[in-house]
Amino acid sequence: MGAPSSPGTWTQSPNTMSAAGQAAVSGEELSGVSRVKWGALLGILGLVLAVGGVLVVLLDVGLGITNTSDAGYVSLLKTILLAVILVVIGVLLALLSFVLYTAGFAALRRSDRRFSTPMVLCVIGLIGLALIGGFVVSYAGGIDSALGCPSSNSTCQNNATSIGHGVVVLAYVGGLLGFIGLIGLILGLYRFGSRYQSSIAKVGAILYIIPFLSVIAPILVFIGAIQVQKKLRQPATGSSGIPPPFPAPPPP
Secondary structure, three states: OEEOOOOOOOEEOOOOEOOOOOEOOOHHHHHHHHHHHHHHHHHHHHHHHHHHHHHHHHHHHHOOOOOOOHHHHHHHHHHHHHHHHHHHHHHHHHHHHHHHHHHHHHHHOOOOHHHHHHHHHHHHHHHHHHHHHHHHHHHHHHHHHHHOOOOOOHHHHHHHHOOOHHHHHHHHHHHHHHHHHHHHHHHHHHHHHHHOOOHHHHHHHHHOOOOOHHHHHHHHHHHHHHHHHHHHHOOOOOOOOOOOOOOOOOOO
C-alpha cells in the first residue's frame, strides 16, 4: 500500500505491490535481465561463426572440391585453418555469452534464490569452455605449423597436425564440464521465462538442448529478454492496462 505524502498526491512504498500486482523492480534485477539479453546476443554471434566454420570445411571437403595433389593438400590446410579461426572466435563469444548469463543469474538470485543453482552450474560450464578453447587453439597452432612444411614432406605435415593425448583430454573434460554448464543455462533460462511469464524465453531454453534447433534458441531468448526488459520498465498499470487514477484530493 502507499501513503499520502501531501494533500492531493500519493506515493507508493518501494517494497509494496503495484496496482498490477507486480513487486517493485530493483536496479539489480533490471541489470540481471539486461545481462541475459546481451548474453543471448553474443550467443547468436558465436553460433553463427561456429556454424560458419563447420560449413567452410563441409563445402571444401565434404563436397569433394579439394583435390589430392600437393597444392590441394595445402589448400585443404588453409581451409581448415580458416574454419578453426572461425570456431575459435565463436568459442570466445560463447565464453563471453556464458559469462554474461552467469552474471545475469547472479544478479537475479538476489531477487529469486532459484537462480543460485543455474549460476553455479554455469561457472562449471565456463571452465569447460575454457578447456575446449585451449584444445582448439592448440590444434590451430598445429595447422599453422603444417603450412610451413614443404608440400612433399608428408612426415613433417603429419607430425605438425598430430594431437597429443593431453590435448585430447582437454577436449573430453571440457566437453563434459560444458555439458554441465549447458544444463545450468537451460535451467536458468527456463526459470527466467517462468519468473517473468515469458513463454518465448522458456521455449528458447528448451531448444538449447535439441540438436540443430539449438541454433535458434538464443534468438528466442534474446527476443524474450527484450520483452521482459520493456515490461519491467513500464510504469505500473491496473489489470485493464490503464494506469490507476490518483486518489481525489480531500474536500476543502
